[in-house]
Amino acid sequence: MVNPTDVEQVINELSSTSSSGPDGIEAKFFKLASHVLCFPLAALLNLSFTTAEVPLAWKRAKVIPLHKGGKSNDMSNYRPISIINSIVKVYEKIIFNQLSEYLTLNNILSPFQSGFQKHFSTTSALLKFTNDIFSGFDNNMLTGALFIDLTKAFDMVDHYLLLDKLHSIGLDRSSLLWFNSYLHHRQQCVLFNGSYSNFLSVDKGVPQGSALGPLLFSIFINDLPTKCIYSNIQLYADDTVIYSSKSNIVDIQHSIQHDFNSVQLWLESNKLLLNKSKSYFMLFQKRLRPVAASEIHLTYLDMSLISVAEKFKYLGLWLDSSLSFSAHIQSIVHKISYRLKLLYLSINCFSLSVRKKIISQLIIPTLDYGDIIYQNTTLTNLRPLNVIYNSLCRFILRCPFRTHHCLMFQQLSWLPLSSRRQFHWLLFIFKCINLSYPDYLKQYLTPFQSSYNLRHADQIFFAVPRVKKQIGKYSFNYKAPSDWNNLPLSIRSLTSFFAFKNACLVHLQHSCNCF
Secondary structure (H helix, E strand, O other), rough: OOHHHHHHHHHHHOOEEEEEOOOOHHEEEEEHOHHHHHHHHHHHHHHHHOOOOOOHHEEEEEEEOOOOOOOOOHHHEEEEEEEOOHHHHHHHHHHHHHHHHHHHHHHOOOOOOOOOOOOOOOHHHHHHHHHHHHHHHOOEEEEEEEEEEOOOOOOOHHHHHHHHHHHOOOOOOHHHHHHHHHHHEEEEEEEOOEEEOOOEOOOOOOHHHHHHHHHHHHHHEEEEEEEEOEEEEEEEOOEEEEEEEEEEHHHHHHHHHHHHHHHHHHHOOOOOOOOHHHOOOEEEEOOOOOOOHHOOEEOOOOOOOEEEEOEEOOOOOOOOOOOOOHHHHHHHHHHHHHHHHHHHHHHHHHHHHHHHHHHHHHHHHHHOHHHHHHHOOOHHHHHHHHEEEEEEHHHHHHHOOOOHHHHHHHHHHOOOHHHHHHHHHHHHHEEEEOOOOOHHHHHOOOOOOOOOOOOOHHHHHHHOOOOOOOHHHHHHHHHHHHHHHOOOOHHHHOOHHHHOOOOOHHHHOOOOOOO
């Protein structure tokens, strides 16, 4: 049952700037009267649950086609944005919270699924994936990875199969009846150039534009990892990678081919479509005599060959075969340089505070995304980022080209870029230690064991594994405990996140390594 207090809390969490759904009622009106509306809305939601009926008006969505670029008359160049009513966002969020709690308490979701779980992220998924590759390099192994793309996976989910899977995880009859009503007889219309289309039925797929849809998809795909026996698998929503580290390409192909065959059969039985044009195999290697692409012969079930890539964009990060991240860094520099040139055309229109806000909100996130992953490369590869970072500072301050970067950082109260990455890295490690972060990362943070009696403070040390090569020090299982142990005891012993954050800022404030 839902109480008015929970409803009021969810209403107040709605975004005031979000667009209205098909009913035309904006979220801000709900928020203005949340203390009053929470009572009738709670009664409506409870009535929906007890009768296992979801009103048709709650199952309607408005779709706005967003042009991605290219020819405007090509439908493939549009991304559909689904918008639901504000009242639907409220009840879906409540169901989402209850279902998430049930999944967590019963440990139902696969540990290999990093999407839509609290404290899981693309960053944690990438750290695990790159850790295994770096560890393979350290042991003179190759790592083969098959990146699998599905065609409109969220839109292809069969409702009856999904209900079967909800039953298999232990939902009771009344909950299943409610989800049956929720999934069936859904409708959507399209808003384009100010005109609405008629409502049409949607007979498959998880609801888009909702909090509940992605979680239902995670449940639907939850048993997929069980099909991988001889290799590793990692998922972020429908982004799937099967990978294996071996000493030779023959063993890699054998393990991945076996498991990929099982995955393809699973996809067929669950009515999901493989997108061959966007699925690629990639071999990560650091050898004097690299394996040639002609030696790789992975196939689909119809015996057609899987394409081999030299680089691949996985979860927003460009990966190259040597895991140098040079392709990703080049992509960042190119993207920021282009945007900065455009901003310089209007530099006289902005005050210093506005310039700083523009750079902080529109440009810096491009540098920040995945920085704790791509930091694991050479200083030579990272140097172009320092150059572009300094260019951003000069744009904000409008200072001469020869102005020393340390002076610019001081004036802006910004950390040097290398320190900024280290700051993000230390915060991530702290959260990994103190919060319910994925076990696939926490397993590498084991307390240091000694034959001597240690004081409590000394227990903050973590065991650092031995590595054979310099590249092994890039792996999470080495770098995380090593960098943590190198922190002063006064910082390591902090238990408050905000206290730790402030202490790290002070610690890194004057750590510029001039180049």
